[in-house]
Amino acid sequence: MSIEALATNSAAVSGPPLKRVHRRLQGRTAALMLAPSIVIYLLFVAMPLVATIALSFFSWDLLSSPVFAGFANFAGLMKDATTLRSIGNTLFFAIITVIVHMVGAVLLAIAINRPMHWVIRKLMSAAIFFPVLISWAAVSLTWQYILDPNFGFVSYYLKQLGITAPGWFIDPHSALPSLIGLDVWHSLGYTMVIILTGLQGIPPTLYEAARIDGAGPVRQFWSITLPMLSPTLLFASIISFVGAFQIFDPMFIITQGGPNNSTISIVQDVYYTAFRDFNMGYASAKSLIIVVVILVVSLLQFGVSRRWVNYDK
């Protein structure tokens, strides 16, 4: 074949129509790869969300047909003392938990990231992470026993030391702080692993340069560690808040929202409204609060992050 003919043929094969075909094939392949995730997302996230929004305008007890209720469910929310209390409890739980998680995880991650034998590092990481692997049910039942005021060994040994133990889970003043302590014990390892990963991604040359310039450990922490860790901190804080705001298991198993509604969480309130009181429409309206709060707080976090998160490498 002559060179001119080859050139003509090549132009015919690699021109714009071929690019479109190629792009279409690529697009279809991508869609096929993404299809399972999209289907799962639609089935378990999008459709339930649409259903929840729709149901929140109805009154329905699961056993009879739904009755349109307009905005009555939302109006009821403002007057529902239990719901307002559950929102307050959950916000308190989430804010304190996030603060403790962030501070505790950073300190632990820095401690583990120091020069040490890799075996010791692995053992320490595993020991701190291990509670994360235990189910909430097992954790709750075990700690309920440990902190039982009559038969638990913590109260027993405190009494031997002459200290009057608090009521832990049965005193409204100490029940929520006790649950916060339990959550920190259970989940701090997870946050620590995230922070540790971020720490290990900071180039050591920055610390070397700082040392040469005479910066001490504290100055290095504020000027290098924190700024370089800030994207990881943002991620960890959002994840921690979202998880903390949806807390349910320990409240349900240990305190059942008591004593005197001092530990009821918003998810627990939604559960009782839906599956104890069989008021599905009202429960749907309450669950939209969770969506709104998480959305607002996440947007706030992203908005504020522009001031303190550093993406420079």
Place this chain on the structure above:
Amino acid sequence: MNKTNGRLIAVAGMVTLGLVLGGCASGSGGSDATAAAKPGKISGTLTILEQATAGALAGDPVTAAFEKKYPNVKVKVVYDPSTGWQTFFANTQTKLASGQKFDLIYLPTEGEKLFASKGLLNPLDSWTARDKTTMDAFYASANKTVIKSANTFASVGGKKYFIPYLFNTMGMYVNKATFAKAGVPLPSANWTWADFRATCEKLKAAGTRFCFDPNTSFFQGISPWLLSNGAGVLNEDWTKAVTDSPKAIEAVTFVRGLVKDGLVPTPSSSTNSSNDPNTLFANGQIAMMGGGSWIASSLLAAKTPLSDMQVLPWPTGAQQGTPVGWGALGMMKSGQNKEAAWEYIKFELSPQIQDLIGKTRYNGAIPVLESSVDKSLSVQPAGFKYLYDALNYSTPVPGPPASVQVQTDTGSAYTGILSGSIDPAAGMKELAKKLNADLAATK
């Protein structure tokens, strides 16, 4: 977002909404009631929903006897693993909403009005009229208090939905071995609250860890104390809360005093107690516990010998008092085999099965025929007959349609009062307001 995508999303949303609302419309309560036809052949499958008590899971002699009498019927018992009636009612409603069909559901007093008022059950009036001779014979021998209470409180709209075949009252189980070890004489059957407290103080002085388990549940915990002081949780027709009465406040204050003085342990933070009271009773850490007939099976399972158990009447406050609850099988409107369901209901009432219920501690309850109770005494703890005699001064445990909310709120308030986190008077008054709101919400 371009117009095409926007339209697609809108259509998807409308389709989803339609599917959701269409699915919601298919409730389980849409079946019509079935009146009794002429007696037909008893065959097919009969599906019964029951709570999975330890005794029930160990074997069902009643079902076995029914299948022997009616070999063409296959009885399928579905056991719900819930540990309390509130969870059982919630689980049952969820099962029904998901489309599961049952011919019969075992319901205690606390749930009968709830299910009857939702239009799920078939009235039994035409069925009892059809078999009048059998029913008359039963009513002549059954305990009149239980039958009258059931007819009064478990009927809805003038229609009868339940015929009780077993019941429970509350008594006090004492561990004779623990008392003997402490050198404290057993209380007498006509003991008072003051005697109860004195017994607790003697046991504590002798080294017994705690004298009594402060159960905070509705039937087993707060009700006997209130009723034995002339008070209650709800009024006689279950329409109004009466926990703010001086007698009710006095009752919970008395029990709180026992906790405060270390005679009784602080109640656990939830019903998921880490300390099984049956085990504590068996190993002598608790000398007494309140309960009905079902306690005997639980204590035997926890290795308390039958010979160590003694039942006494509940101590008297201002008067003798105990709650009474009965159990019955509700015939589901949506059931597929109503003839067999009715035969099963009648079968439970027959003298032979009532005897079997008594001797096997079936469902942890007492048969409604007194003759059957007497025949079962040899397998029951000493003093068991007090539980039957307690019917004379018993009050039906409230079972309004809002029973789940009533029981939950009462349990929560009582736990707070006993643990000292809520003042008894303030707590009981606040409870009255909550309960009245619960009752109003389900009118």
